[in-house]
Amino acid sequence: MSDTPLDEEKPLRERIAANPRPALKWLLGAVVLLALELGAVVGVVIKLLLTVARLGPLAPNPVAAALASAGEAAAGIPTLLSRSLIPNDGFQPGGTGAWTGTFLGLEPKYAWLIRVVLIYVYAFVWLGWFWVGYRWFREHYRYADWTPRDDVVDRLRGHRWGQFGFVLVLTFFIMALFAPALGPTTVDANIQNPYTHYTEYYDDETETLQNVTVGTANLGSTSQGAGGQNVGPWTYDDYKRFHPFGTITNGKDLFTYMAAGARVSLMIGLVSLIVGAGIASILSMLTAYYKGLADLATVVASDSIQALPVLLVAILASAVFSGTWLANLYNGAVMLMVIFSLTYWPFFWRALRGPALQVSEEEWIDAAKSFGQRPRTIMRKHMLPYVTGYLLIYASLTLGGIIISVAGLSYLSLGITPPTPEWGTVIASGQPYVATASWHISLIPGIMITLIVVGFNAFGDGIRDALDPESEGGGSDGGEAAIAGGGGA
Incomplete structure (x- = not known):
């Protein structure tokens, strides 16, 4: 451990100012990596802002018009891993010989494959650079030589099943993030x-x-x-x-459809998780701190929602709100976000209730109260870090379920409306051809959904075992009880 007294610890920015070289080296590397995809990054930011602007008044929006013009300008910014730099569209004069219009005159499938490989290499380089940044932070800017987080990271690095899930999840995230460049067409x-x-x-x-x-x-x-x-x-x-x-x-093209559908599914899943988990985190700390009537009211509300099957509620809500202004926002994506946020928060709250009640009875919480700390400060500084680990576990296990639910609703024509790509829609369209030469239409999306769900579950298992080593292999009832949202202390 460091010899520096705790009361003399400096804020991180002051530690960086005292020794800026490692931080500047990491920042320079990040800037170089970001510059390779500057056009795509600017385009994504502008597209997000444009989506928010269009959710405003239905009348002509000057902000949306300005953002649309900026988006056109951003399209001209050089991007290394782009379709324009590594094209796979072209033709072959006479049906033989070199191709015209493709990258280096290669056959389109090889030009496309080069672009895909480079995109995934680029993403994994970013991942490695973040790891380097974490190691440099531990070496140069952290006072403690060891923290419990180090053991969590080390256990996760040795968890093969969790690493397998992480690779699958990362592959899915990269497909969603780089969907415009990964597809053979747009x-x-x-x-x-x-x-x-x-x-x-x-x-x-x-x-x-x-x-x-x-x-x-x-x-x-x-x-x-x-x-x-x-x-x-x-x-x-x-x-x-x-x-x-x-x-x-x-x-x-099915691959283009799948890549764009991955982006839609991921956006719905992440927004639903953030909103639902945010509601559950706030309620778990409030009910654990105040108990009594607050806890009872939340129990009644959550049990009322959990008594209904989530998918059945989603189907009913989708049918009721179809054709309304809510269903028209982003072709039904916003409606699904609202539905899953409101139906999944009780599951998150149940998972966090037990750990929150447990930590609320600890001695350091009583000490913080005796020193006159405000309830909000106690919840934020002493209770939230404790329940965050359980939140990460349950979130990783839930995201796969949301993706399946979105696909199921789209399969029933109750989710995302065409022409916006969604995996369930294409599975439904290919179902009559499963036993024919066109088996790929339904089988490939079905396999991908299965792999994604397995990946999230495996990654969740890895996070659980890393945070609570006693739960590894299911040998401890304590970890399982916490995940299931057990009772209080």
Whole structure:
């Protein structure tokens, strides 16, 4: 441990000012990595601001117009891992030889594969750089030589099942984050507005270069199982467009659909978790601190919600609010966020209630009260850090369930409305063709949903065992009771 007395500890910014070299080195590396994707980062920020601006008045919004203009300008900012720098669209004159319009004249599937590999390498480099930053923080800026967090990190590093889940979760996050660049084509061109975009192909019969709308090309590239109408995984269609996962029933690219759908599912899941977990965290600390009537009222409210099946409530709410202004916000995504936030907070509260009640009876809480600390300060400084670990465990286990629920509602045509991509919608469209040559339409999304849910569950198990080593392998009832939201101390 450091010899520096606790009452002489300086704020982090002062420690960095006293020894700025490690922080500046890390910041410089982060700036270089960020600069490689500057155009994409600026574009995402502007798109988020534009979405918020459009949720305002229905009248013409000058802020939205300004942001739209800024978005067009941001599209011109160089981005290393972009479709424009590593293109996979092109044509092959005469049907043989080098390709025109692709990266280095490579075959489209290889150009696309290079871009995908580079994107995932870039993401894992960022992950490694964050780890370097954490190590430098421990070495140069943290007073304590050891904290309980170090043991948590070390246990998680040795937890193979948790690491497997982390890799799956990270793969899903990267797919959602880099969806515009990962797809062999764009959502706007191939899915949302196919008749306003064009694609070039070489016509072998006339030996000329032809130009056709993407919508027309999609109609000639459908996968409907019978009569030779199928474009399977890792193949080209008649217009020499490469499809890593094949096409769906209307000829649109399945991989592009899946990548964009991952972004929609992740956004709904994360927002629902943040809102629901925020409500549960506040209520868990309030009820644990004040007990009595506050705890009783929350128990009644949470039990009333938990008595109903979540999916059934979501189906009912989706049906009731369909066609309303709420269902039209972001093609139904906002409605699903509200539904899952209001239906999942009781589960989070139940998971946090036991740990919150337990910590509220500890001696240091009584000491803080005797020193005159305000309840809000006690909850924030002494109770919240204790329950945060349990919140992380339950959040990782719940996010996969929300993704399945979103897919299920979309499968029933009650979730995200077309043309916005969602995994459940494409599974429903491909169900009649499961036993045909177009099996990929439903099977690939189904496998991906299964892997994502397994990944979140495995990662949650890893976090649980890292935070509470006695629960590893299910050998301790204490960890399981906390997760299940057991009673108080």
